[in-house]
Amino acid sequence: MSSPRTKALPTSTPAGESPRRRLRAVLALARVEARELLxxxxxxxxxxxYVAYVGWELWTGGGEDGAYPVLQDVDRATQPESLFLGVAVLVCVNRAVLRSRRRGTDGHFDVLVMEPWRRTVAHLLSVVPFALATALVVAAQFTGAALKPGAxxxxxxxxxxxxPLAVLLLGVLGVLIARLVPSAFGAxxxxxxGYIAVVLLLSSSEDTPWLRWLTxxxxxxxxxxxxxxxxxxxxxxxALYLVGLIVLVSCAAVLCGGRRTLPAALGLARAARNPVAWPAVGPARLVKAVALGAAVLTLAGAVGQSRGDSPALLAARKQASVAPEKDHTCVPHGRSTYCxxxxxTGRTEDWAAVVRRVQSLAGGAAGGTKLTVRQRVDARYGLSASATLEPSSTHGQVTVGTRWGGNRVPEFxxxxxxxxxxxxxEAAAAMCDGRVVTVMWLALATTSDPMASLRDVRIDDSVSGSAIVLAPTHPLEMTAAQTTVVRELLQRPRYGxxxxxxxxxxELTSPKTSTARAAELLDVxxxxxSEKEDKCEE
Structure with missing residues (x-):
């Protein structure tokens, strides 16, 4: 005698259950899954x-240049570290979605009141706390830099x-992958x-720069x-592109929420044939409408970010590079002017302090000469290009860059x-005689640690032998003999x-003065x- 056919239990929501209770159930499951993810x-x-690294950066000040942050660089610096958290969330949320399949409890979900698509929504919401945590870390990182006096x-x-958007995107991608490819190897x-695709996109960005913005x-x-x-x-x-992509991926994951295999998931347009696994007709249409809107946002963001540099931007970069005085604000400090x-402009007082220290050691008219300190950049070739500033031929003009702190101070x-x-x-770039000794002593004698500053401004970080000395524009060249004289001077009492x-x-500032003569005048x-080394190349 055959047993009577068992009637399947419905998985749709009971008619008497209010939308508020259904929402509370989804949020409760999302909290549990978020805790499990953590x-x-x-x-x-x-x-x-991630938190410890950012905290250490805030505690230590971010290195020698950290006391003088540039906020339009700090905001971008908050992005790369979050990638590791996003990848970890992607892999673990994917594993969480596949937990029931891995433990063989998928069949038990068919008798539960909560539909599969609502469980998918809960998994999507479970990654939101990690995006919020990332936002808090980013806010702390940026606020700490913005509150520094030199910012x-x-x-x-x-x-x-x-x-935070990148972490959220990677998290919802983990959910979608689990719904499309129910395998532990999918994530x-x-x-x-994804790593290979990003490398390929970045490698082809020279010919098609807009491709890198798809990452x-x-x-x-x-x-x-x-x-x-x-x-x-x-x-x-x-940001609009990422928001649209997050919503689009989330909608795709919800629509795939009741499917068990990839071939079935590909039939999204035929969702009504499986009313048990899919949302009701109203929610399904709503999800598809939201997905369509998200696709429009994603496309709009992708098109907007691929336009490249506008002619107005290129013209502004050229003007700032070749005629910066048109964009400058000039502030007087003492006898000199700082543009x-x-x-x-808030950093001009720091520049003026250095100028006062150096001029206090100079003799003759140089001790009271009026200087024009002008900030210069070379933005003609974009952000990623590195260009050396050409020395100025204007009398009394000193170049200063956009970085400050650390080695930038002795270089200035x-x-x-x-x-x-x-x-x-321009004349200083051609110096190859005893004047180099005078320049280096003037520049370094008033620093807190002259010998350390001498090491910092030399490319090879040495205090002996010949070397290239960094400066805001063209570097200087020091011979071994000049290094010996300067080292001896820096170790003596400054007042003498x-x-x-x-x-x-x-005589010390005359181009006819050799290094040997400068040593004699300074009693070194x-x-x-030294005479042989002073011979300049014709």
């Missing part, structure tokens, strides 16, 4: 390392939004394939900060001393050397071979 070792470890520039909310293969974030190497209005990064369009881009001191001795930067420099200023033993 307890997964990859997510927990990466999140702890300049203007941050972008769109750039700051990229990190790892996607991560590897979650674009980290452009920049030698020197640029004014915020010269960046030209389509940050707002990129900077508007976002950097070298630039100031060079102009005081040679008259202008200052008196000799001022007494013999005219003459290094062997």
């Amino acid at each position: 307890l997964q070792i990859p997510v927990f470890v990466v999140l702890c390392v 300049v520039g203007t941050g972008s909310f769109s750039e700051l939004a990229v990190a 790892p293969l996607f991560v590897v394939g 979650p974030f674009v980290d452009e190497f920049q030698a020197d900060p640029l004014p915020s209005d010269l960046l030209g990064r389509p940050a707002a369009w990129h 900077a881009f508007p976002e950097w 001191s070298v630039g100031v001393a060079s102009v005081l001795v040679a008259g202008n930067e 050397v200052t008196a000799k420099v001022k007494a013999h200023w005219t 033993p003459v290094p062997k071979g």
Whole structure:
């Protein structure tokens, strides 16, 4: 005798259940899944390392240049670290969605009140706390930089939004992959394939720059900060692109929420044939309508971020590079004038302090000469290009860059001393005689640690032998003999050397003065071979 046919239990929501209770059930499941995600070792470890790294950066000040952050660079610097958290969330949420399949409990869900698509929504919501955590870390990172006394520039909310949006995008991708490919290998293969795709996109970005903006974030190497209005990064369009992509992927995951295999998931347009697994007709249509709108947003963002640099931006970059005085705001400090881009005017007092220290050691008219310190950039070739600033031929003009702090301070001191001795930067670039000794002593004698500053401004980080000395424009060349004399001077009491420099200023700043003669005037033993080294190349 055959048993009577068992009637299948419905998985649709009971008619008497209110929408508020259904929403509370989804949110409750989302909280449980979020807690489970946090307890997964990859997510927990990466999140702890991420928070600890940012906390350490805030505690230590971000290195020698960290006291003078440029906010339009800081906002972009918040993006790369979040990628590791996003990948960890992607892999672990994918594993969480496949938990029932892995443990063989899929069949039990068919008797539950909550439909599969609502469980998918709960998994999607479970990654939101990690995006919010990323947003808090980004806010702390940027706020810590903005509150520093030496901070300049203007941050972008769109750039700051990229990190949490990237984490959210990777998280919802993990859910979609689990619904499309119900296998434990789906997420790892996607991560590897995604990495390869990003590498290919970045490698082809020279010919088609817009391709790199299809990735979650674009980290452009920049030698020197640029004014915020010269960046030209389509940050707002990129944020819109990410938002549209997140909603589109989420809708696709919901529509695939009741399907068990990839071939079935590909039949999205025929959802009404499976009313048990899919949302009701009203919700299904709503999800599809939202997906269509998200696709429009994604396309709009992709098109907007692929337009490239406008003619107006290129013209502004050229003007800032070849005629910066048209964009500058000039501020007087003492006898000298300091001209900077508007976002950097608060830093002119730091420059003036260096000029005062160097001029206090100079003799003759140089001690009271009026200098024009002018901030310069070369933005003609975009953010990723690195160009050396050409020395200026204008008498009394000293170049200063957009970076400050650390080694930039003694490098600027070298630039100031060079102009005081040679008259202008172009003439200073050609120095190959005893004047180099005078320049280097003027630049470094008033620093807190002259020998360390000497090491910092030399490319090889040495205090002996010949070397190239960094300056804001063209570098200087020091011979081994000049290095020996300068090292001896820096180790002596400053007041005694200052008196000799001022007494013999005219001869020490003459192009006819050799290194040996400069050593004699300053009462330093003459290094062997100094006369031969002073011969300039014709």
